[in-house]
Every structure is written in C-alpha cells, then in structure tokens.
Amino acid sequence: MDALKDRDPAHIGAYTLLARLGAGGMGQVYLARSPGGRLVAIKVIRDEITDHPEALARFRREVETVRAVRSAYTANLIDASLEAAPYWLATEFVSGPTLSQAVGERGALPPQACRGVFAALAEGLAAVHAHGVTHRDLKPQNVILAAQGPQLIDFGIARGAGQTALTEAGFAPGTPGYTAPEVLLRNEVGPAADVFALGATLAYAATGRPPFGMGEAAGVSYRAVHEPVDVLGVEPGLAALIEACVAKDPSARPGLGEVIARCGVRAALVEDPFYAGLAQLAEAVPQTPAAGRAGAVPQTPTVASVAGPAMPPAYAPVSPHDLPTAGAAYGYTPTELSRPTQAGRRRGVLWLAVGAVVVAVGAGTAFMLLTPDDKKDEGSKAGGGAAASPSASKAVKSPAASAEGAPAYAGDKIDRVLWSSATGECQLPPEERAVEGFMGSISDPDAPSETSQTHSFGNKVQVGFRAGGTTGAKEPYYVTVSVKPPHDIDPDTGKPIEGILSDNANIGYLSKPVDIHSGSDPTSWKYVTYPDDFHSWIKGKPQPSIPLTNDPGDWTVEFHHIRTPDDYTSIMCDGFTVK
Structure with missing residues (x-):
C-alpha cells in the first residue's frame, strides 16, 4: 500500500482514508476506517469517467454482485454511494498479499501448498457460482492469501445469470492469459470459463511464470487459444489437473467438485507452514493517514447504506465499451503482461x-x-x-x-x-x-x-x-x-x-x-x-x-x-x- 497523496480526499462518506491500496482503469482503491474503527477497502470511480453511463451501469452492477455474493471466500460489501459523485463502494478489508505478490517475493509454491490453494479457490468459486454469478476475472492479482485462507476479490466484471451484458461485441472480458478461449472467440461466459482461469492462476502459482507467456495482450491471448499451458517442472499429478482445467474445449474441463477431490487435501491450508509464511507478508496497516500529508479537505460525511431499498434488478443495455476493472484492489506484481517487446516487422x-x-x-x-x-x-x-x-x-486554458x-x-x-x-x-x-x-x-x-x-x-x-x-x-x-x-x-x-x-x-x-x-x-x-x-x-x-x-x-x-x-x-x- 502507498501513502495518500495531496490530491486524495481526507474522507469518503463517513470513512477516514488511511492509505492507497491500488488503482486501475475504473478507479482508485483506498484503505479506510469507519467511525467505529472498522477497516474497509473503498473503491472510488475516477472523476473523468463518472459522466459515462456504461461506467456507472457497470459500477452499480458490481455493487449488486458483491452484495449478493456473501461468502467466507469473498470480501463482503459494507457500504456504497450510488446516487451522486463521488461514486464508491466499501468492502471488508482483507489483510494479506495477493497471490501475485507472494509468488513474486517467494517464488513458485511447493506442490502441497499449491494443491491447498487450488482446492480453497475451487471452493470459493463454487460458492460464487451457487449465487448464480461468474467471476470472469480470476487471476493471481485477484486472490488474497489471508490468514484464514484465500479470498476472491474484484467483482468489477462479474456477471449474474439475469444481468445484462455490458461488453461490446469484439471485446472479451477478463485478463489476457487467464481468459478462456470460448470467451475470447465467442464471448461465451460461464462457470467453465472460471475453471479455465482457476487452472491458469494455479499454473502461475506452481511455476512462478505467466501461464501463456508474456508480451502484448494479443499475443498472450493467441497462445491461450492455440497453445498448451506452461507447466514445465510441475509435479505430474498437479500438472495434469492444471492441464485439464485449461482444456480448450469448455466441456472437457472438470467441475469444481472434481477439482477439489483431485487436489487430495488432507489438512487445513492455514496449518501449512509455507502458506502461513505467505500470509504473513501482509503490510502493516497505518492507524492514521501518512504524516506530513497536506492539502486534503475533509468532505461532509454522508452514508449511503446498501441496506435500504433494493436497486433495480437490471439496467438498460449500454454500449459500446467495456471498461477495465481496478485490477487488484490491494496492489500486485503484474503477471499477465511484460514491457512491450519488439513485434515482427512487416512490409510498409x-x-x-x-x-x-x-x-x-x-x-x-x-x-x-x-x-x-x-x-x-x-x-x-x-x-x-x-x-x-x-x-x-502548453499554456492552454479552459476555453470559454x-x-x-x-x-x-x-x-x-x-x-x-x-x-x-x-x-x-x-x-x-x-x-x-x-x-x-x-x-x-x-x-x-x-x-x-x-x-x-x-x-x-x-x-x-x-x-x-x-x-x-x-x-x-x-x-x-x-x-x-x-x-x-x-x-x-x-x-x-x-x-x-x-x-x-x-x-x-x-x-x-x-x-x-x-x-x-x-x-x-x-x-x-x-x-x-x-x-x-x-x-x-x-x-x-x-x-x-x-x-x-x-x-x-x-x-x-x-x-x-x-x-x-x-x-x-x-x-x-x-x-x-x-x-
């Protein structure tokens, strides 16, 4: 996490901001404290996209989804403000490194810990699917290795069974290297696509390498559709399970129950010494905003609780664009893309x-x-x-x-x-x-x-x-x-x-x-x-x-x-x- 900057507000609603947790195309994520002392993660939509109807529709849908999926495997919704800018939602703060951070610091997970994480995430996905929701963006950056077990975060592009699709034709939701071939080719999103993402995520955990290599998004996605996953050096049984999960044909992938069974877990993951060491990589939480910060003016606290009347069950279709989500809410080491490499030259x-x-x-x-x-x-x-x-x-002023x-x-x-x-x-x-x-x-x-x-x-x-x-x-x-x-x-x-x-x-x-x-x-x-x-x-x-x-x-x-x-x-x- 990073210290607040002068341009950050001191408060969002009734919450006091303590630090920056991460950022992405959709907005900024902050660590904050409630008036009663509870720590929360607050996601705030960027000012420059608040005028876009599709951005607000997507954000409202994210709030709906997080509210609907109350699970031991997810960060539950605490509060939200959807009526006027700034638009934000607050979820439980989950302390711990992302899977991406942990692998970046400690390297690939040993087979036993990898199987434990595999099984726990499969249980978490099963709980999400039981609510009629597909995550659609499972990746190492969206997995928190908490002391109580792995947690799924960021439902920014998740979709419920009855919700209207907000993705433009020609654009697939998700992250290159973790998005299933049927999503990339036909935008067919379903539970099997989450199984593909689960397998790709565990390939990264088991090898320390992106599952389909690095490079520009188009190249990574091409390899996800046409080439085998990278499981070089992985224990054979675990490699076979990963390969089954990332089968190109969604009907050939195992169900989550089968994934859990094939992991063969015999003990609690939190008792695994290697996993416990990863969970301890969590950064210390500041109790007050960073010292020396100046220029922030507290906003008048207003609480817009989501416990009131239900929001409309669906929104009118919007087009044409699908926004990127905030990525890892708690910061992470990138796994899906590297700095651009030299592309092949062509005539002209x-x-x-x-x-x-x-x-x-x-x-x-x-x-x-x-x-x-x-x-x-x-x-x-x-x-x-x-x-x-x-x-x-360069001396441009706002034109009158x-x-x-x-x-x-x-x-x-x-x-x-x-x-x-x-x-x-x-x-x-x-x-x-x-x-x-x-x-x-x-x-x-x-x-x-x-x-x-x-x-x-x-x-x-x-x-x-x-x-x-x-x-x-x-x-x-x-x-x-x-x-x-x-x-x-x-x-x-x-x-x-x-x-x-x-x-x-x-x-x-x-x-x-x-x-x-x-x-x-x-x-x-x-x-x-x-x-x-x-x-x-x-x-x-x-x-x-x-x-x-x-x-x-x-x-x-x-x-x-x-x-x-x-x-x-x-x-x-x-x-x-x-x-």
Whole structure:
C-alpha cells in the first residue's frame, strides 16, 4: 500500500482514508476506517469517467454482485454511494498479499501448498457460482492469501445469470492469459470459463511464470487459444489437473467438485507452514493517514447504506465499451503482461529512433507516410497558424468560447480502439466515412527531408491530415487527432499505473479541432505535433500530455470528425511503436 497523496480526499462518506491500496482503469482503491474503527477497502470511480453511463451501469452492477455474493471466500460489501459523485463502494478489508505478490517475493509454491490453494479457490468459486454469478476475472492479482485462507476479490466484471451484458461485441472480458478461449472467440461466459482461469492462476502459482507467456495482450491471448499451458517442472499429478482445467474445449474441463477431490487435501491450508509464511507478508496497516500529508479537505460525511431499498434488478443495455476493472484492489506484481517487446516487422513499416527510443510507424491502407515532396511549404500548423509554438500550446486554458461553429476542444471519452504493430492495423474500423479524399500522415518534425528506413529525431511525432477533391470554397469540416499511449496512465506520475499494464480504454490526448478546409487552399496539409499540441480534456479542463518515452509500446493515432466537444467520431486510425 502507498501513502495518500495531496490530491486524495481526507474522507469518503463517513470513512477516514488511511492509505492507497491500488488503482486501475475504473478507479482508485483506498484503505479506510469507519467511525467505529472498522477497516474497509473503498473503491472510488475516477472523476473523468463518472459522466459515462456504461461506467456507472457497470459500477452499480458490481455493487449488486458483491452484495449478493456473501461468502467466507469473498470480501463482503459494507457500504456504497450510488446516487451522486463521488461514486464508491466499501468492502471488508482483507489483510494479506495477493497471490501475485507472494509468488513474486517467494517464488513458485511447493506442490502441497499449491494443491491447498487450488482446492480453497475451487471452493470459493463454487460458492460464487451457487449465487448464480461468474467471476470472469480470476487471476493471481485477484486472490488474497489471508490468514484464514484465500479470498476472491474484484467483482468489477462479474456477471449474474439475469444481468445484462455490458461488453461490446469484439471485446472479451477478463485478463489476457487467464481468459478462456470460448470467451475470447465467442464471448461465451460461464462457470467453465472460471475453471479455465482457476487452472491458469494455479499454473502461475506452481511455476512462478505467466501461464501463456508474456508480451502484448494479443499475443498472450493467441497462445491461450492455440497453445498448451506452461507447466514445465510441475509435479505430474498437479500438472495434469492444471492441464485439464485449461482444456480448450469448455466441456472437457472438470467441475469444481472434481477439482477439489483431485487436489487430495488432507489438512487445513492455514496449518501449512509455507502458506502461513505467505500470509504473513501482509503490510502493516497505518492507524492514521501518512504524516506530513497536506492539502486534503475533509468532505461532509454522508452514508449511503446498501441496506435500504433494493436497486433495480437490471439496467438498460449500454454500449459500446467495456471498461477495465481496478485490477487488484490491494496492489500486485503484474503477471499477465511484460514491457512491450519488439513485434515482427512487416512490409510498409517505417522505423524511427527517438533518442534512445525507436518509433515504428505503420503505413496502413488509405494512410500515407509523407515524403519531402509531399510536404513542401503548403501545409499549415493546425493548432493556430504560423505563429503557433510549443510554448504557446502548453499554456492552454479552459476555453470559454471559440470561433463560430468551431468546437473549442474535444472532451474525454472511453475508446477501446488499439493499433497493433503485429498487424499494422487498428482492431476496429472507423466509425464513419471520412470527407472526400481524406489522407493522414505520421512523420518526423525534426528531419522532414529524411527518407531512410531508420533515423534519429527528437522526442516528438508530427501528425498531418488533409482533404482531397477540388479546390474552392467548402463547408467547414472539423478534425481533431487523438494520440493514445498503449496503457492506462496514472495522472500522478504520467506513467502506466504501477503494477498494472492494462490496455488503455480512454481516448488519449487530443489536438485542438481545426477546419480541414481552412486556408486559401482547402486541400492543403494541416499539422499537429505530439506532445506540444495535445492535451486531455476532463470536464472542460486541460491535462498535459506525457512524453513518448513514459510508456513504451504500440501507440494509437485516430483522426476524428468533431461536431461538438462531446460529439466526435473516428474516420481513420493508425499508430506507431515506442521502444
């Protein structure tokens, strides 16, 4: 756990915050104390996604699920606030390391302890399934090795039998390496998928290695569908049970009762010396907020108990996006992804070096990489003409007005589009057809005449766009460009959230909207430079962009037709790789 930061509130509802436990795409998780002295874990939705209906629907469903599943194997719901921001839920605080943390510190579990954890988690899943709920995100980060036995946490994407699915077509819930093939291929979620995740989780516990290797999410998921699980060096009987649980065909997997029986447990897990030693890895709990913390203003305590009237049994279907959950509520060592590795090159990829960083720019269909002859002097700076400069663009203030008809900025929103260097494509098509003859480019602003496959340049990327067709007066057509890092970014550090390398589900950083037909020649190129001309806009306030080197991996570039700050749709997508 980490000390509170100045930007954290002193209280959430009636609870006094003591420390940070973890973070993820959905929100921040805190350790807190009730007025009566009880320790709780409070999950708070991030401010920037509270305006998204699908985020709130998912959060309300999580509260429903945690309230319904009251079990010795789960952290039970204590309190929640669902009527107004900040939205939060409080569960029992479970002291202990995550399975991921424990393996990271002590290495793979010996066979006896591994079988005990296997059987206990199978019992826990059986209890969850008995409530008509599938967990859908079982992994080492969501298992707490408590003194009383393993506990399941984070039901952020769990689903009850009667609940409406909130996952967009084409996106599977769960974590790469722990998500079953039928979920990845057909989005078929059921108890057998939890058995697959259980087997993958125990493969990690038994080997100390991710069950299907490390790397980018697409590669890990491919191996989960097509390749065997890694059980090299595992005791044969235990390896056979793991392999049965991760069978590619869900009908071939054992039931949880069979898993428990095959574990052959003969003694209480808490009496196992190795397990007891793992449970003692729990961090000391602070009794008061970290000393020296300043700037936090206590909120007026208000308690919104969940013991009142029941919430509606179902919510209207929402679309299109499935948000990532907060991951491990108590912090963890990542197991499913490593720092991005070099993807296979393909024809049409331009490699650019950014100091110590290499940027690979994909040349997809309908997307052109500029040569010196294309650029000439015909283009204009899309952020504000020839006088625009990086220093000027950084001094951005929340706009009160804009030119007539021109959106002042592009607001933040959820966006699951990702570009992959492995395919050279984005995994989803544009949302609308672009204006006639639209073209985009990614180039080096510091070496416009360089045409070699590999060259050095500064820590910037220039993005250009233009409309085709005939010259002459044209109707305004406003374009904004989004540049998205590969992973969710911690606003405090400007880097991926520590311990989590989850795919970025936000829009990223956006340029100021510009009329593509502006200027004396409506077909001339317009340019914006990252990071100088890009910000994220949260509730009308700009947040600075991060350096490229802060998040190595595949970055996504999208071009959007924008009508208002909250109404814009993608018209083209490509990307580049930072190494």
